[in-house]
Amino acid sequence: MELFVFVVAAAMILAGAIGVVVRSHPVHAALSLILTLFGVAVMFVAQEAHFLAAVQVIVYAGAIVVLFLFVIMLLGVDRTEDMKTEPFKVQRPLAVIVGLGVIGLVTAAVVASRDVVSSRGSGLVTPDMADPDSNIRQLSRSVFGNYVVAFEVTSVLLVVAVVGTVLLTRRVKPVVKEAS
Amino acid sequence: MMSTLMSAATPTTTWYLVLSAVLFGIGTVGVLVRRNPLVMFMCIELMLNAVNLSFVAFAKRLGDIGGQTTVFFVMVVAAAEVVVGLGIIVSIMRKRPGANVDDISALKG
Numbered sequence: 001m002e003l004f005v006f007v008v009a010a011a012m013i014l015a016g017a018i019g020v021v022v023r024s025h026p027v028h029a030a031l032s033l034i035l036t037l038f039g040v041a042v043m044f045v046a047q048e049a050h051f052l053a054a055v056q057v058i059v060y061a062g063a064i065v066v067l068f069l070f071v072i073m074l075l076g077v078d079r080t081e082d083m084k085t086e087p088f089k090v091q092r093p094l095a096v097i098v099g100l101g102v103i104g105l106v107t108a109a110v111v112a113s114r115d116v117v118s119s120r121g122s123g124l125v126t127p128d129m130a131d132p133d134s135n136i137r138q139l140s141r142s143v144f145g146n147y148v149v150a151f152e153v154t155s156v157l158l159v160v161a162v163v164g165t166v167l168l169t170r171r172v173k174p175v176v177k178e179a180s
Numbered sequence: 181m182m183s184t185l186m187s188a189a190t191p192t193t194t195w196y197l198v199l200s201a202v203l204f205g206i207g208t209v210g211v212l213v214r215r216n217p218l219v220m221f222m223c224i225e226l227m228l229n230a231v232n233l234s235f236v237a238f239a240k241r242l243g244d245i246g247g248q249t250t251v252f253f254v255m256v257v258a259a260a261e262v263v264v265g266l267g268i269i270v271s272i273m274r275k276r277p278g279a280n281v282d283d284i285s286a287l288k289g
Binding site for chain 2: 002003006010013014017018020021026029030033036037040043044046047048049051052055056059060063064067068071072074075076087091092094095096098099100102103106107110111114117135138139141142143146147150151154157158160161162164165168169
């Protein structure tokens with residue numbers, strides 16, 4: 001059962017990711033991104049991160065992708081990008097080589113350290129039927145306990161981001177000269 | 181036969197980490213190949229999600245909730261980053277509609 005969930009979610013993630021890269025229409029790329037984000041949410045549930053799975057669906061699929069689609073519609077860039085012409089011929093093969101290199105190196109490191117990873121730790125305490133929301137409780141103890149300063153700093157970050165965006169996108173009104 | 185195969189091959193942490201590496205690689209290729217700034221942003225989201233996946237896998241394996249806390253903060257920072265990035269893209273696109281990243285490589289109007 002666990003294997004089945006993994007295979008289906010991995011297929012969703014990879015299909016969506018490849019869709020983001022190869023679809024020439026930005027709206028289609030955004031919809032593929034939603035597929036990937038849902039697959040990652042399923043993976044979070046499979047890894048006992050229930051709260052993060054909910055946040056993933058609400059914040060990423062609900063807010064961020066909608067923001068992307070909103071900007072695509074607002075700017076009117078919802079036309080097909082010309083993927084055939086490539087001004088810089090070497091770029092695509094080089095990019096694929098770099099990507100395969102990243103995948104190969106990280107996979108080699110992961111496989112080489114396989115025994116170290118699997119021999120350490122006892123695994124997270126899984127929520128049982130008697131205490132189904134232990135994940136949320138553990139996470140909140142961590143966020144509001146050990147990392148409360150970081151939590152406060154993120155609120156500052158969000159305020160700065162909002163104010164900065166309003167300043168960036170504000171149109172400067174032309175000064176209306178009074179007819180004298 | 182089928183059930184023994186299914187129970188024998190339970191996905192371990194290594195599987196999740198390899199999947200995360202592949203997702204990160206696809207995101208890298210996307211950032212390097214695409215020329216639409218919006219789609220490049222989506223590829224950056226892919227890379228962030230790959231890292232989140234590996235954090236959650238390690239949190240499960242090592243029995244440490246700190247990994248999930250990190251993912252929480254990564255999500256907050258990703259939201260802030262998307263807001264600022266899309267604001268910049270909107271203000272650029274208003275000046276020159278249909279620009280791709282090659283047109284704005286000089287970083288000046």
